[in-house]
Amino acid sequence: MKCYISGPFFLLHSLSVKQKKDAEDLWSKNTNCAALREALQDFKELEVQWDAFLQRLDDELQLSPKIHNVDHQSKCISPDTPLIDARTGETVTLQKYLGRGKKILLVLIRQFSCLLCRLHVQDLQKNQSSLDAHSVQVVVISFGCQEGASYWVDQTGCQYDMLLDPSRKMYSAFGLGASLQKVLNFGNMLIYSEYVANDMEFPRELPWIQDDMFQLGGNFVLDEHGRVLFSHRCQSPIDRPSVEDILSAQ
Structure with missing residues (x-):
């Protein structure tokens, strides 16, 4: 899991914040900074691209179940x-x-x-x-x-x-x-990174036990x-x- 959340974690770390909402507050207070606006736009585009990529994988692997068609x-x-x-x-x-x-x-x-x-x-x-x-x-x-x-x-x-x-x-x-999309989407990665930023340790997977993340x-x-x-x-x-x-x- 840590390999997936390293990007969002370093984003929060680079802004010296530990939560997404704190980063958003920082962005809103510095809207006049052209470099920050450009970085934020790149960040949002990355989110869209990443989530779309995961959805394509779900579709290709037929992982997304039709779970709402049964009462x-x-x-x-x-x-x-x-x-x-x-x-x-x-x-x-x-x-x-x-x-x-x-x-x-x-x-x-x-x-x-x-x-x-x-x-x-x-x-x-x-x-x-x-x-x-x-x-x-x-x-x-x-x-x-x-x-x-x-x-x-x-x-x-x-x-x-x-x-x-x-x-x-x-x-x-x-x-x-x-x-994949529901587990590893960009929004979730940001939340997971908040846990890491606040020193919450994710349990380690046991290499000899087959599991399904x-x-x-x-x-x-x-x-x-x-x-x-x-x-x-x-x-x-x-x-x-x-x-x-x-x-x-x-």
Whole structure:
């Protein structure tokens, strides 16, 4: 990831700022500077060209899924889809979590080294009392292997149940695909660079574990019968619903 964000990071660093909005404020206060105007125009053209390039790659690789053509709000997810318990290696299904009078929040993460996924799970754990008050049980789902999941659980301290979906059947059922453009677009690169500028370290990828940085994630709330009450298909790694939005599921 660092190789992609080096350009936007050095842009912020060269202006002695740590956030995009600070750079924009600086630009707005120096509109009379011809050199700055020219540099800003070049910057905007680069953004357009970069995003267009990624979209072409998505189209050529057929990565962009048609994820909005199914009304997941009215669907029930099969409770018999085979999954793997990340801690024990046992085969389980969602049926294990249904029929207990609780809502189930499925958090489908991206790659194990996704910083934003980790921050989202941390946010859920910080708001555990609110989730408990609304009878919401959190289950984290990954498409990765058990070794990678064990490493992820140890690093994050995640207390939630974690299930593995190596065939990505759950990802497919919820319409979650992969996209270079949605992960690496220029706007995202600027946001990632803000994290670096503020000394937030991105988790390292494990070279011996196969992963997919372009997979998109999502959040889905099921009732005790498996009916989908709430759907949020992430449009980028940064795009996760707030706890308040999740708790609004009816």
